[in-house]
Amino acid sequence: MALPYTNLKDNSTPNPIARQDVGVKLSQPFYDVNTTSDSNLVFSSGWPSLAVAASGICDGSGKIAHNLGFPPFSLGWANTPATMVFPDMDSTYLYSNPGDYVVAYDLDITKDVDYAYTAASSVVQPYDNGYGIKMAIEGKNIDSTDLRDFIVHSRAQSPLVLAVKTEISADAANVAIAGSPTIQYTNKVGYQTWVFGYVYLNASSRYAFAPMYSQAYPRLFTDGIKSYLTYFDNKASLVILRDPMFAPTTRSVTY
Amino acid sequence: MADYGFLTSLPGKDVLHPAIGDLVVSTKYPLAKLDSSTSVSFQNVNIFFAHDPPEPAMLGNIQTTLIDSFPHGYKYKPRFWALGTLSTAAFNYHQDYFIGSGILSAHTTSDYAQIYVNVDSTNVNIYVDKFLDTFGTANDLTATSVKLRVYVFVEDVGY
Secondary structure, eight states: OOOSOSSOOOOOOOSOBOOOSSSOEEEOTTSOTTTSOGGGEEEETTSOBOBEEEEEEOOTTSEEEOOOSSOEEEEEEOSSSEEEEOOEEOSSEEEOSTTOEEEEEEEETTSOEEBOOOOOOSSOOOOOTTSOOEEEOTTSOTTOSOGGGEEEETTEEOOEEEEEEEGGGOOTTHHHHHSSOEEEEEOOSSSOOEEEEEEEETTTTEEEEEOSSOSSSOOEEEOSSEEEEEOSSSOEEEEEEEOOSSOOEEEEEEO | OOSOSOEEEOTTSOSSSOOTTOEEEEOSSOBOOEETTSSSSEEEEEEEOSSOOOOOSSTTSEEEEEEEEEEOSOSSOEEEEEEEEEEOOOOSBOOSEEESEEEEEBSSTTEEEEEEEEEOSSEEEEEEEEEEOTTOOOOOOTTOEEEEEEEEEEEEOOO
């Protein structure tokens, strides 16, 4: 994809939040938990994980309350077929089509944040059920074999937050280049990350999802490495997420 | 939130009365979970079109072709994310990067070839939809490569 603007300036990046020296972490067998890299950890509370703060099915008017007090990063799935949908949000509600199932994650899209990148394991590690850490949801059995019953389980990981960039850290020079305020982010992790864009709309007082394939405003321009979003109502947000700390498997398909 | 779990605050911050941003970790909310012990929870699906999926038999309709389907291992519809990147020599419109669904080829508003992912209670399914009407041009996907990064979460979609 040829990006229309090639000389925009990235949003400012304060010192990225480094791995914390407090919390809980668990290493793979035979690795020194005090010194080993994150790729050899089974679990770390220092990883910027995504937590599910609210979820549910949109009502007949196409909304559901999350009551988090901030507009959260959100995703959803339509009903039959269950394809991905991308809700709009404000500090109280998520908005999508009636019947869509939507999830609000515990990530405020109005707050700039940058996390230091640590590489994941490149090797698929066998799971050792002999040790780990787990905490069950209230009312659920700690010995349950259903991972849905756990708040934390070291057999499972989440996608991780890499950055949230808003109008707060936007470079003022972008106005002169793009003609409008524009936020931009370039990831340095060496692969295409998950990028989501949102613009605030004064007319509806909510953040609207900016699709990548659109002939109308708003539209997110991204190739997964460099991303930018032009906005007109004073506020916008880029949410950039990275892969979890375990390696993927590969499947090859020839049609 | 119940009176159990664990919190870790930043050094110098009161763990009993944390302000927003003072916590390193909190078990207030369950993590979005990808099961690292399965082969499908985090998977790169590399698709090569050696043949072109069919256009609609009747102009103005959509032709849906199942490209791939694989079991996710759960007995319910799981939440999933799908990210795609495209490699093609075609000069007509296409999305090199997309999330959820993406246009693989389009000439005008009268034609397109789109790839998307959905789940049912047993499988993750990858489809291509083709649309073509009287004013459109057929979109040939032969020799096109698509790389999908698919997450299949433990959590269900609630229905």
